[in-house]
Amino acid sequence: MVTRSRSLLVAASTALVLGALGAPAHAADGERETTKVRVSTSTGASLAAAVSGAAPLQARPTVVEFTPYGERGASFSVGEEYNFLTVQIRGTGDSGGGFDVLGPKTQRDVRDTLAWACSQPWSDGRLAVVGFSASAITYFNSQHQELPCVKAAVMRSGTFELYRDLLVPGGVPNSVPGLAVLSAIGGLALVQADQRLSRDPLSGTETVLGLLGSGLSAGLLNPTLNTYWKERGFRGDANEVPTLLIDGVFDVEPRGDYQAFQQLQAQGTPAQLLVVGAHDGAPRGTDHGAAQIDKWLDRWVLGVQNGVEDEPAVQMLVADGGREQFLDGQFLRYDGSSWPLPGTSWTPLSLSAKRAGTSASPKDGSLTIEPDATTSRQSYAAFTSLPTQVDPHTISTLGAPLNQLTTWIPFLTDMKLTNLTGLTFTSAPLKESVTAIGPGTLDVRLSTTGVSTPIWAVVSDVWPDGTTHPMTVGRLSSAFPGVVEEKSLYSDGNLVQPYGDYGNPRLALPGVARDYHVELWPIANRFKAGHRIQVSLVGQSALSLPSVPALNTVTIGKGSGSRLMLPTVPESDLAAALR
Known part of the structure; x- marks a missing residue:
């Protein structure tokens, strides 16, 4: 044995x-x-x-x-x-x-x-x-x-x-x-x-x-x-x-x-x-x-x-x-029998300016099946963020001590505090449970005041009581907007797992919007009926190399392409759960 x-x-x-x-x-x-x-x-x-x-x-x-x-x-x-x-x-x-x-x-x-x-x-x-x-x-x-x-x-x-x-x-x-x-x-x-x-x-x-x-x-x-x-x-x-x-x-x-x-x-x-x-x-x-x-x-x-x-x-x-x-x-x-799981589908959830009613952040945007009819812009300050909230994978190595600590101090892993300085986009309560398993991506049109600013995205499960549980994270330096197409994963013509081109940096021009494809590490979670799906754009984890704080501006709505591509298993219908 x-x-x-x-x-x-x-x-x-x-x-x-x-x-x-x-x-x-x-x-x-x-x-x-x-x-x-x-x-x-x-x-x-x-x-x-x-x-x-x-x-x-x-x-x-x-x-x-x-x-x-x-x-x-x-x-x-x-x-x-x-x-x-x-x-x-x-x-x-x-x-x-x-x-x-x-x-x-x-x-x-x-x-x-x-x-x-x-x-x-x-x-x-x-x-x-x-x-x-x-x-x-x-x-x-x-x-x-x-x-x-x-x-x-x-x-x-x-x-x-x-x-x-x-x-x-x-x-x-x-x-x-x-x-x-x-x-x-x-x-x-x-x-x-x-x-x-x-x-x-x-x-x-x-x-x-x-x-x-x-x-x-x-x-x-x-x-x-x-x-x-x-x-x-x-x-x-x-x-x-x-x-x-x-x-x-x-x-x-x-x-x-x-x-x-x-x-x-x-x-x-x-x-x-x-x-x-x-x-x-x-x-x-x-x-x-x-x-x-x-x-x-x-x-x-x-x-x-x-x-x-x-x-x-x-x-x-x-x-x-x-x-x-x-x-x-x-x-x-x-x-x-394989990965991603057979029958996995990716549902595009558009970043929307419509208020979600969660008070998660001052902007309190929504995740919607259809994009807004017009485009708009929302900005957030990319300051260093609390790792226990925005870096669930790295922090998980603390294991039992972290779990005990969060029992005493629950806000340590609840995204509420970090969301106050970022942008949040939250779905309506799900009408039925949805199981999300697989890699995903956040497509976002973004400009920054920095030349090499980390774009940090956290996908969370928001419970009916308002607590926010981080489930996975994606990160991307704004110096790397490109992807290697032949090594990326596509489904129905949509990019669902970008393979970033990290060998060829292209520094961003301050204030000039570019399209970015942020790879989300594999998620494996059931979002229960009554729960919400949330994506937060926040400052990088304090466990990463410090960078100069920047003001990032996201373009959302019709024609912007800003959306979350979330994987779900065959028996889950995310679109139906949100309609």
Whole structure:
């Protein structure tokens, strides 16, 4: 049996480190034997590793995890039928070499390590690779190489493209999470400094320079999606390894696993997408995907004919009105054969100047099926906003502490305060429940007084009592109005998931309106009858790189094209629910 271990999420001031730490919680009874080993790679790095298994340690199928979080960085644990190999990636923990933000050298180390592990006396030649967050990213970035002996993979909350999915989504630097991760990696490398320096006195300089250089390269020197970032993303799959992808409705890295699933399924590789929780935690009463992980590895590594490949390719736990309620066990189950789910439709909801009657913001606009007959303009000040309200995916990493805090101070996650300085567009109360699952987009015609201003959009579920529950977010720097059409998703001729062109910035001229297509990260929520759907345009999250405050003006009404494209499942008729 393979289960996810407990995670120790390291707190930054308003966010947590995006990684799983802590010693494995052994899933099986009996003594386990652990042996420390070192791996010499073709890049010249000496990697620290440890292999454990039921005593006595002998040849078995071996599960491998690559981690930047030192000797206690494993996020999975194994039972007696498997051995488990934890490898500290270059420039972290007690491993030599310089940290390269999971770039080409780390990727070659992955290939070399798997080739080495395949022929060790404790391996029977069958390997599986598992990963959570940074560990999963390491695998995704390495798939273009031939990876020896790998029979299966389980990836939880990894980025398909590190730039687009986590560190610079929408061209807006996600600074605090990035710094938190780098600080955790560096801190844990410091913890193991005595081991590293006693082994190689010169390694300290290499480690420090690697971490500092990585911080500069990822944070400041590469603001656009250039070659540096392309080397730190999926570049093809040379292996066709059966892969179980796991993520959460509110996870901080919600996009990558969906995109990876689409890619693998399109090329015919056995793949499943399990949306049950990752950094954002799992709903009360669920197992965080443990049973499915067991079945997946048993099928593809051990060869057990358990029928897992015949189960729905997409299995989701869907929110039912709010994040806190979801984690408390209030959710729906929804299955499908592909992503987006078969039969998904996107309903355009126009941004309207008609007052919604919610007093959500001074402008209090509406979401309507038909656009206003005339055009008008509304402005808002793009100041830095409270992350607990406008950044539900990043803040979700706080988990139980945040949930307890919002129980005491509910306004922390209610959009009412932030909406006072932004623009809101709210639908009429729904006449029947509507389940929204899938990617979406906010098309908006906007001008700004800045040359590179973040456009920040939050989609919320507004309850009959007026409380506003953020469900997903979209962000886009005004320097990137373009999309890559061949990589974008269209439905009935409408753009429903833009693939932003972040390699070619075009700074905005102050006061000149342009069309923008803001990608919304996948939403999975049932808006109940009597609830309303709201989109808020507000200032960026305080967890992003600070920008100069700006005045943004949105054009709405006939001919403006400003609208929300919201995905719904086949049995939901959003237009009928609003008429």
